[in-house]
Amino acid sequence: MEMLDYIRQRRAVRRYKDAVPEEGYIEKILEAGRWAPSGLNNQPWRFLVIKDKERKAAISKFTKYAKIIESAPVLVIVCMDVADSYNRDKDLMAIGACIQNILLEAHSLDMGACWLGEILNNKGRLSKYLGLDDDFEIMAVLAVGFSDEELTEGCRKPLMKLMIKADEN
Amino acid sequence: MEMLDYIRQRRAVRRYKDAVPEEGYIEKILEAGRWAPSGLNNQPWRFLVIKDKERKAAISKFTKYAKIIESAPVLVIVCMDVADSYNRDKDLMAIGACIQNILLEAHSLDMGACWLGEILNNKGRLSKYLGLDDDFEIMAVLAVGFSDEELTEGCRKPLMKLMIKADEN
Numbered sequence: 001m002e003m004l005d006y007i008r009q010r011r012a013v014r015r016y017k018d019a020v021p022e023e024g025y026i027e028k029i030l031e032a033g034r035w036a037p038s039g040l041n042n043q044p045w046r047f048l049v050i051k052d053k054e055r056k057a058a059i060s061k062f063t064k065y066a067k068i069i070e071s072a073p074v075l076v077i078v079c080m081d082v083a084d085s086y087n088r089d090k091d092l093m094a095i096g097a098c099i100q101n102i103l104l105e106a107h108s109l110d111m112g113a114c115w116l117g118e119i120l121n122n123k124g125r126l127s128k129y130l131g132l133d134d135d136f137e138i139m140a141v142l143a144v145g146f147s148d149e150e151l152t153e154g155c156r157k158p159l160m161k162l163m164i165k166a167d168e169n
Numbered sequence: 170m171e172m173l174d175y176i177r178q179r180r181a182v183r184r185y186k187d188a189v190p191e192e193g194y195i196e197k198i199l200e201a202g203r204w205a206p207s208g209l210n211n212q213p214w215r216f217l218v219i220k221d222k223e224r225k226a227a228i229s230k231f232t233k234y235a236k237i238i239e240s241a242p243v244l245v246i247v248c249m250d251v252a253d254s255y256n257r258d259k260d261l262m263a264i265g266a267c268i269q270n271i272l273l274e275a276h277s278l279d280m281g282a283c284w285l286g287e288i289l290n291n292k293g294r295l296s297k298y299l300g301l302d303d304d305f306e307i308m309a310v311l312a313v314g315f316s317d318e319e320l321t322e323g324c325r326k327p328l329m330k331l332m333i334k335a336d337e338n
Binding site: 048 | 171173175176177179181196199200201203204205206208210214218246248256259261263264265266267268269272273274276284289301302305309323324325328331332333
């Protein structure tokens with residue numbers, strides 16, 4: 001399959017099969033994240049993997065998307081190491097690139113994933129629950145597993161609407 | 170080639186051949202960007218494509234990496250549409266995901282690209298030069314073309330150093 005097909009066919013998956021992906025699968029998606037580009041190659045991303053059901057249940061309390069968290073066999077919590085941060089805007093974009101690598105690699109391995117951002121409304125409480133060091137700021141929770149839903153159609157603005165027509169362009 | 174190989178083999182390219190990529194190539198990389206995920210699917214990314222040599226020369230004045238800009242046959246200026254922004258942190262991450270899609274698609278088409286962030290030090294002046302509407306905030310300049318350099322070895326922190334060991338993990 002071509003890169004563009006992978007990119008276009010990737011979807012957020014919100015319901016998962018019970019099967020827990022093998023450790024090699026999780027290692028591969030994190031490996032993909034590891035190779036993202038970052039400003040000055042500072043690599044500000046850090047990962048916390050959670051599979052334990054009780055911990056997942058506790059984490060699900062911090063978001064209105066509790067069902068996705070409870071359904072997913074694996075959670076990858078992506079943090080920024082603020083001690084390694086040099087420019088917040090650039091570091092946030094780098095972490096976005098890292099997350100996209102993870103999502104694409106999961107898709108290419110026939111897994112599904114969901115990038116959860118709403119949980120950041122409670123990131124302080126979640127961080128406390130996880131016992132995170134002050135240096136780690138939670139950026140996203142990724143639900144990961146094997147999809148148990150029908151493939152949905154994606155929806156994006158047409159390219160024409162994304163093009164800027166500035167002076168002389 | 171597998172997704173993980175594409176991800177691991179992609180490199181920043183800083184010197185380009187003179188050949189200008191066909192319009193179809195540029196459309197494909199922007200199409201890849203268009204399919205990035207974003208919070209509430211708000212798709213805050215906007216693109217401005219510049220090929221004109223004089224304009225490239227003028228833009229090169231805003232960064233110490235002038236040579237990369239002058240060497241690249243195509244520039245893609247990625248902006249955030251702040252009118253469509255709902256959460257700056259999440260929108261920055263979404264734009265990072267969008268840029269990574271563009272870089273990966275360029276690599277898969279045997280093109281090279283370089284994500285330039287240092288130019289943001291002069292983003293106000295660059296924005297004025299480009300005649301951008303106030304709603305468009307410059308996030309990155311991507312140099313794009315066919316690589317004229319040897320493939321370099323990448324360097325990343327080992328995965329072990331990226332894993333958070335929080336309580337009970």
